[in-house]
Amino acid sequence: MPPLLALLSIGVTGCPGNSGSSEPKPAPPQEVSVSLPGVDTSSLTPRERREWAAQVSELLSPCPDTPVNIAQCVKEQRACKACLPAAQLLLKQVKDGRSKKEREEAFRMRFDANKVKTLATDGSPxxxxxxxxxxxxxxxxxxxxxxxxxxxxxxxxxxxxxxxxxxxxxxxxxxxxxxxxxxxxxxxxxxxxxxxxxxxxxxxxxxxxxxxxxxxxxxxxxxxxxxxxxxxxxxxxxxxxxxxxxxxxxxxxxxxxxxxxxxxxxxxxxxxxxxxxxxxxxxxxxxxxx
The missing domain is CATH 3.40.30.10 (Glutaredoxin)
Structure with a gap:
């Protein structure tokens, strides 16, 4: 819904390379391959897949009693029911162009038990x-x-x-x-x-x-x-x-x-x-x- 979102359009111009340089071209970054059941990464670009794969391999599962990373938790079908939704949330964040820091904060806000507040509601409509x-x-x-x-x-x-x-x-x-x-x-x-x-x-x-x-x-x-x-x-x-x-x-x-x-x-x-x-x-x- 557009009124609830801050939409920003940015024009980016590429920098021309030095065609006369004899330096060898750097090899393209190798893609970290992570395939998880229940997570469709087909809509991501190679760069986005690398970013997503790296993050699900770094962040620990949302459940304290499941001390493995999100990717391992999903692959091994551990008991933590929040692992698959966490992997899906990170994919959406990558697809939406969020930075690594923003993606991690979104993950914490949604799944970190320390982010839950007790709110008094007595007397409120x-x-x-x-x-x-x-x-x-x-x-x-x-x-x-x-x-x-x-x-x-x-x-x-x-x-x-x-x-x-x-x-x-x-x-x-x-x-x-x-x-x-x-x-x-x-x-x-x-x-x-x-x-x-x-x-x-x-x-x-x-x-x-x-x-x-x-x-x-x-x-x-x-x-x-x-x-x-x-x-x-x-x-x-x-x-x-x-x-x-x-x-x-x-x-x-x-x-x-x-x-x-x-x-x-x-x-x-x-x-x-x-x-x-x-x-x-x-x-x-x-x-x-x-």
């Missing part, structure tokens, strides 16, 4: 069963265009994986968005009357109409008690809820919205080439690894 095996936590700003684009994708995962995904929403109105906090307050006030998701949808669907009069009109549409709604808009409890979510986001290193965690792992949005499919694949893998 949620969708899906509370005991679902997959929990998605999202920090968002109602005035953020990227959050608006991501919202239906995340809700779609809840419906697509019926009973297996829980979506938790947390508030992070950005200072740059003047309507972000009033909209967050409106969502909390609606939540207090059991209409959080209905207000959530209205706010995102009308992102360019978040003035006070607009917000009161949405409350009327949802048949909320107007006196309670207005009181909750300005209450200290509402302010405290927003500040609590913001503090938690800053503790885990939020740099912008949306910030998404799936089962305690941060999703690097810059690595999503096809956000809808990539998120679905992430959830499928988490369910397979249970």
């Amino acid at each position: 949620e969708m899906g069963p509370p005991d679902a095996p997959v929990t998605i936590v999202e920090w968002a700003d109602f005035e953020c265009p990227f959050c608006r684009l991501m919202s239906p994708l995340l809700e779609g995962l809840v419906s697509r994986f019926d009973g297996q995904v829980r979506l938790v929403f947390k508030f992070y109105p950005l200072q740059a968005h003047v309507h972000g906090e009033p909209a967050a307050r409106a969502a909390i006030a609606a939540m207090n009357q059991g209409k959080f998701w209905e207000m959530h949808h209205l706010l995102f669907e009308n992102q360019d109409k978040l003035e006070q009069a607009d917000i009161e009109r949405y409350a009327q549409r949802l048949k909320l008690d107007p006196v309670k709604f207005r009181a909750d808009l300005v209450s200290t409890e509402t302010k405290a809820r927003i500040e609590k979510d913001k503090k938690q986001a800053e503790e885990v290193g939020l740099e912008g919205t949306p910030l998404i965690y799936i089962n305690g792992r941060e999703v690097d949005l810059q690595l999503l080439t096809n956000p809808g499919q990539d998120l679905e694949d992430w959830v499928k893998l988490d369910l397979e690894l249970l």
